[in-house]
Amino acid sequence: MSNEKEDPYNYDPFYYNIQHRTNRPVSVFPFFNDNNLSVYNQQAPTQSLQGFDDPPYMSFTDCLHGSVDHYNTLSRALNVSCSSSEVISPIEDGSKKTGAGELSAATNENLPSTPNSSISNSSSNDGATEEDSGKIKKDKQPKESEDGDGDAKKVSKTKKKEKRQKEPRFAFLTKSEIDNLEDGYRWRKYGQKAVKNSPYPRSYYRCTSQKCTVKKRVERSFQDPSLVITTYEGQHNHHCPATLRGNATGMLPPSLLASTSIGQSFPQDLLTRLLPASNQQGDQTSMFYHSLAPQNQQLQQHQLYSPDYGLLQDLVPSFIHKQQP
């Protein structure tokens, strides 16, 4: 019925705003009462985030303001701080086109237990999650190629799919000519799909670290090809390769290099850690960032919203909620 539904790009105010206000902070989804979405426009990685003059909605900074815990949690979720001691509950979500409603459900837990689904299995242990990753699957799955055993193949695939679960996702927009943004981690591309109504394909990447299940998807906005939409899914369970080498000076902006502990720095650091090296490469530096979170009464003022725009259909950053006292 609704073509619009199937074509986020055509109706999604997020994209609409991006298209028309690419040089300014963008506020979107005014009609979502229970959730907020923030999009940042950062002129330069070294610039503070206080450049939001007219945030009708909660900004990322606001979201984290006054709550280091929130920030730390977020950091953990992104594993920027390279501490993976915490286990973040994976998103429960059986359905793809989930709206805010389901998001809320997932949020409510961040806690060890999950509401109603089988997530409990994987949510309870990081290790288990690994098994959801393609790599593990690969290991488990016997190579039937030589036998040409199609049935076995199908069965194994099916099993795997059953176990698959959604993990917290974190997405942001970056204005860059480079699709695969440098974020300090190593990624292996495992798929590419054409995006409906867009000339630009969506690429799927998986962290190359053996036990890491983090994935990311990268696609370019067809309305504004200069915008790269990057969605991270999952949590790194290892140190950032770049960080291990020292400071990742080759890819991180000065502001970040100045801080030694992300937990003590501003959210900006968190963002800049994810910024593409493109900033050093002369690319446009405007960055749009938005985080998605489920609705949560406890976080009314700190919610970030996840619009259902293609890639971010069921983003549930449970980490945001986690640290609420």
Next chain:
DNA sequence: CGATTTTGACCAGCGC
């Protein structure tokens, strides 16, 4: 030669 990318096929979920 190992790691990574490419690419067609497959599967699950969802809307109709």
Next chain:
DNA sequence: GCGCTGGTCAAAATCG
């Protein structure tokens, strides 16, 4: 139930 779409697999190709 069918078709569409997103996500993933895995063999082949390519890269370093």
